[in-house]
Amino acid sequence: MTSQKVAMHADEVEVDAWGQAAFVVMSLAALVFLVQRLFGPVFEIAFEICVFYIPAVAIALLYLYFRTRLSVKS
Numbered sequence: 001m002t003s004q005k006v007a008m009h010a011d012e013v014e015v016d017a018w019g020q021a022a023f024v025v026m027s028l029a030a031l032v033f034l035v036q037r038l039f040g041p042v043f044e045i046a047f048e049i050c051v052f053y054i055p056a057v058a059i060a061l062l063y064l065y066f067r068t069r070l071s072v073k074s
Contacts, residue, residue, distance in 0.1 A: 015066050022056075022063040029056035 029052040035042060043051075
């Protein structure tokens with residue numbers, strides 16, 4: 001395997017890892033949202049936003065950035 005193919009494979013594995021991380025964080029944020037709405041407030045709204053929603057949006061944007069960067073590269 002050439003070094004370029006190895007680097008491309010490593011990039012694909014990294015993007016897959018970002019996708020899995022984005023799925024986990026966004027699922028957790030959705031679960032917290034549903035629990036808050038169905039059972040009443042468990043967390044304060046500022047904590048909820050800072051710990052669940054902002055990281056979910058950030059990691060989703062990072063995943064999309066890396067995915068588009070990899071597709072442009074190939």
